Amino acid sequence: MIEVLFVLIVASLATSVLGVFLVLKNQAMTTDAISHTILLGIVLAFFITQDIRSPWLIIGAALVGVLTVYLIQLINQTNLIKNDASIGIVFTALFAIAIILISRYADNVHLDIDVVIAGEVLFAPLNRIEIFGYSMPRALWQLGLLLIVNTGFVALFYKELKVSTFDPKFAYVIGFSTTLIYYMLMTLVSVTAVVAFDAVGAILVINFFVAPVLTAYLLVKRLSHMIFLTAFFAILNSTLGYLIGYNIDLSMSGATATVALIIFIMVFLFKPDGYIILKIKKRRQKKEFMHAMILMLMSEDEHEMISSKEIAKHFNLTRAETEKQLETLEMEGYIVKTDDHYMLTIRGEEFTHYSRIKYELKPY
Amino acid sequence: MELLTSYTFLIVAIGTTLLSFASGIIGTISVIKGQSLIGDAIGHATFPGIILAFMLVGVTDTLSLAVGAVIFGVIAFFFIQMITNHSKITLDGALALILSSFFGLGMALKSFVQGNPAFQNTQGIDDYIFGQAAYMLRLDVYLILIASVISLLLFIIFYHQIRIYTFDPIYSSTIGINPSLINFLVLSMTIILIAVGLKAVGAILIVNLLIAPGVIGLLWSNRFKTVIIIAGVAGAVSAFIGTYISTAFAGFPAGPSIIIVLSVFVFISMLFGRKGLVTRKFKKVRGESS
Amino acid sequence: MTEDIIKIKDLIVAYDEKPAIWHLNMTLQENSITAIVGPNGAGKSTLIKSIMQLIKPVSGEIHINGSKSKKALRDIAYVPQKGEVNWEFPTTVLDVVLMGRYVHKGWIKRPNKEDHKIAMSALREMKMEAFRNRQISELSGGQRQRVFLARAICQDADIYIMDEPLQGIDITTEKLIIETIKSLQEQGKSFLIVHHNLDTVKEYFDHVVIMNKTIFASGKISEVWTSENIDKAYSEVSAVR
Known part of the structure; x- marks a missing residue:
């Protein structure tokens, strides 16, 4: 065998x-x-x-x-x-x-x-x-x-x-x-x-x-590396395909092709700059960006005191989303709540300063 | 002449002609967009869906197998979109991967079914790979009829939207057309036509019915409406002739015969079409002499 | 006094969580021919796409003819940058121009004689009527641009928004397009045009918007088109101070 x-x-x-x-x-x-x-x-x-x-x-x-x-x-x-x-x-x-x-x-x-x-x-x-x-x-x-x-x-x-x-x-x-x-x-x-x-x-x-080539292509950029990694995936796919085919009595080439797809998808999803990590990164970036936007809005003179309703309206957010953002910001000490209005702390003030540099923006 | 009125011939001819008419028209859009091989990948990818449906139902029931095919066609398309949108892999690579992996899954499942005494009457499954129009039943034709009529109706209703979107997607969204909706619509029509057509021409060859008629149309005209009419008619005529050959002569399966007829038409169009090789030469000679 | 036909208030747009447009306020004067100029990556196309609602802004408001709804877009004829259409598409010049009429059609309704007349006169205006039965793939770059302007004319909108319409076309077409724009202005239309060539701004436009993520100067050419303003926008590669 x-x-x-x-x-x-x-x-x-x-x-x-x-x-x-x-x-x-x-x-x-x-x-x-x-x-x-x-x-x-x-x-x-x-x-x-x-x-x-x-x-x-x-x-x-x-x-x-x-x-x-x-x-x-x-x-x-x-x-x-x-x-x-x-x-x-x-x-x-x-x-x-x-x-x-x-x-x-x-x-x-x-x-x-x-x-x-x-x-x-x-x-x-x-x-x-x-x-x-x-x-x-x-x-x-x-x-x-x-x-x-x-x-x-x-x-x-x-x-x-x-x-x-x-x-x-x-x-x-x-x-x-x-x-x-x-x-x-x-x-x-x-x-x-x-x-x-x-x-x-x-x-x-x-x-x-x-299939082995495409999997390798996801991971490396250099041609020579790609060839060796391809060989690795070729061996991996066929060995796993063989074992599965042998043990549950399936067409071995069919099993190999299926394994190849599964391994490809795994690499596609879980590699360091793969789908899932990128999605998480994007989400985090989005959250950070929204935080920075809210803080910068509050640093403008006319919005020194602002209600969550006004913020929601300004950014076209739902009330629930806005509340969640503000809660985090308050917890991290960037803003304080007085009555129904929010305002920046000194820490928040500093944060807007760094955000401007980070996003390459001029002071408002 | 007797043949033309025989029951089997009529059933098969009506089914294949309708199918090719509708696929010719719908397939033209993918040909213009330069995505004709998506149909190939989806055609192959329906195979595991058919086997799984068979495993669930236990018999080769036309409707459930078609549903299985549609589901896997959609999954395959989703995978292709996902891979091309979120990695550096091109459409070409993604199609080859999905096509062969899904087909491989189908092969593995098939070997499981055939090696398992719990499943009987498995021989009908191969008809879906290579097509076996001669075994088409009334129900198969009804399914083709329903799928063709629905997709053609949708095509007519959304004609302008589809046309403008295919030509100029950005402009289409500025005048209030939803591009992803139209894209989804065209794709669902394609997948459904593939699913109902598998029995007639098989998973491997069905892509030809989606490509060849559109190519013929494009070789004869530069107006969208004329192109799709030619495509539909070319598909229908080829299907009828192919089915006739298949019924009249032994050893000519209908699917492959239709495809040979279509290929001959493609070849003729390449020579004599509006932009054809012979036409081009002729124009040149005339241009030089005048 | 002329009115503001497009009004943008405090617009912020971000790509991949990086701001491309920052606190942008501007107006388009009715019946003006306004140029948008600015260095590469200044967010000119982004601004136009935001107006056309092809991108969703982070915050801010865009009013077209006083309205914020999607319907207001019908008042705008949009001429996109070249290379965004499928040139292999089997369609004739006349057909493309007729597409401009679909804004006024419902579902399934087909163009009638009146629409054909409008399309033909737009083609005549762009000196393209002799080409009406040509396939678009057989046209030169300048001819293609003329066809797209003809399609925009067909839409019969109040506002024209164009993304670098003069990029990479022959001088005859350039002159013709400018002539057409000026004659449309006489009929009361307004224009917002992304423009690259700083040398021709004075000759072709009456208003200008100088931008780099945000507006550096905007108004009448005679008032704001100064080397000082231009330098300010172009010298600051990033707008950090």
């Missing part, structure tokens, strides 16, 4: 190392397109070879993946259709052709769309291969090779990938082809998607490409 975990981890590492650049190039949805259209390549290659294990399947499918990218680019160059719309049309059209081919001709052959779409990593160890005398799952061998190739590609072309991602114009000026780099990247993406689909399924492979 441990081999299944290895397959998952290697698959997620091999995909996400490329995913870093897809996300930064805003090409995540292109993976979505590729992951759907490789089905057409698999079907076509299957018709020719009649063998579900043939390496031609991988080549055929990868070719269709690259063709998808090319078609989308070609349509974009006509300036007739917006980029996102052309992605949506190209992949659905190719996917539709694949489905028709399967339902028309492949009924009597064993090409289970369900497995293609869903993938089943549990079956991976059944299909074995001898490498240097060791027997190992074929998927592990293939994905391992791809992990090496992809990592090598990123290491070798690190500078080029970086420049063409962040500043394509500069890349053009200093004289290397962003198009070439782009198609090399997309070819590797297609091959990796095809090899991984067997283990994780065609649609969930998108998740393996982007």
